[in-house]
Amino acid sequence: MIKIRNVRKSFENLEAVENMNLTVNKGSIYGLLGSNGAGKTTLLKLIGGIYVQDDGAIMIDDQSVYENTDIKQRVFFIQDIPYFLPQYTVKQMAQFYESIYPTWDQNRFEELVKTFNMDIHKKVHKFSKGIQRQAAFILGLSTKPEVLILDEPMDGLDPVMRKKVKGLLIEDVAEREMTVLISSHNLREVEDLCDHVAIMHKGKIMIEKELDDLKSDTHKIQVAFNGSIPSEFIKHMKILHQEKRGSVLLFIVNGKEEEITAHIKKFNPIIFDILPLTLEEIFIYEMGDVGYAVENILG
Ligand SMILES: Nc1ncnc2c1ncn2[C@@H]1O[C@H](COP(=O)(O)OP(=O)(O)OP(=O)(O)O)[C@@H](O)[C@H]1O
Numbered sequence: 001m002i003k004i005r006n007v008r009k010s011f012e013n014l015e016a017v018e019n020m021n022l023t024v025n026k027g028s029i030y031g032l033l034g035s036n037g038a039g040k041t042t043l044l045k046l047i048g049g050i051y052v053q054d055d056g057a058i059m060i061d062d063q064s065v066y067e068n069t070d071i072k073q074r075v076f077f078i079q080d081i082p083y084f085l086p087q088y089t090v091k092q093m094a095q096f097y098e099s100i101y102p103t104w105d106q107n108r109f110e111e112l113v114k115t116f117n118m119d120i121h122k123k124v125h126k127f128s129k130g131i132q133r134q135a136a137f138i139l140g141l142s143t144k145p146e147v148l149i150l151d152e153p154m155d156g157l158d159p160v161m162r163k164k165v166k167g168l169l170i171e172d173v174a175e176r177e178m179t180v181l182i183s184s185h186n187l188r189e190v191e192d193l194c195d196h197v198a199i200m201h202k203g204k205i206m207i208e209k210e211l212d213d214l215k216s217d218t219h220k221i222q223v224a225f226n227g228s229i230p231s232e233f234i235k236h237m238k239i240l241h242q243e244k245r246g247s248v249l250l251f252i253v254n255g256k257e258e259e260i261t262a263h264i265k266k267f268n269p270i271i272f273d274i275l276p277l278t279l280e281e282i283f284i285y286e287m288g289d290v291g292y293a294v295e296n297i298l299g
Contacts, residue, residue, distance in 0.1 A: 007056035018203040027177035031190035034200030048077035076145035082136035090120040109142035224271035
């Protein structure tokens, strides 16, 4: 289990992570979403022990992460630009990780090399961006990490490789309860993979929920009344966004579907539809709610 307690990290005058609290359960695939500059990479680097926090505690299995060799041997971090030693081939990188990670699995490495059809004798820097990322996944998964940290993991991978990588991640989570932390702007992918999501903005977590709960708690409503809008109608609704299109009102609201439906039906609407939202839509409206607005985006 990963525990983040009252963590702060500043760069000069800028507080990149502000008093953060977060728990990630073992075997979870946890998606970290957020606006540009929200602090996602900083948080991942803190969890990966690359940065040290100014305040608070970051624990994996109740052990502090920073400068903890035991923990570092159980965590693998694929950064947004994967890291390789200069002039190294994939084979040499494998030998390097084998010397660091006691859990290195040579059979797994050989299997993955075949799966990806990887040329392990070529220098990594000569590969394309996508193939470098494939190499990072092969190496990372061969260390059999307890915690895999992925910053924009699918960037540069083609759709076939994305599917392959997703399958491999899910397999390791199912078979040995690997915990995965993913920062991504690709919400479709997060929606596919993650069981939990947190949305960050300006160094803070705005929402942190099971993905299914987040999706079942946010709805798009279309409603119209015969005559003017009843004044009581808007009360008792947590509205993230509203628009008027002719006589039809469009709302994005938080709450339980049954409660919202019961509330609206009391006002005898002549049109009433309640629709689920995609994670992308939820993200956009929640961001709008904290002033990171994009106008007129209702579909
Ligand atoms: N090494 C650093 N030195 C100074 N400022 C930094 C450093 N790393 C990050 N920052 C600042 O901290 C803030 C958070 O950056 P971070 O990279 O964590 O955001 P992010 O959520 O990953 O953003 P994006 O989605 O754009 O990749 C930004 O304002 C950034 O400029």
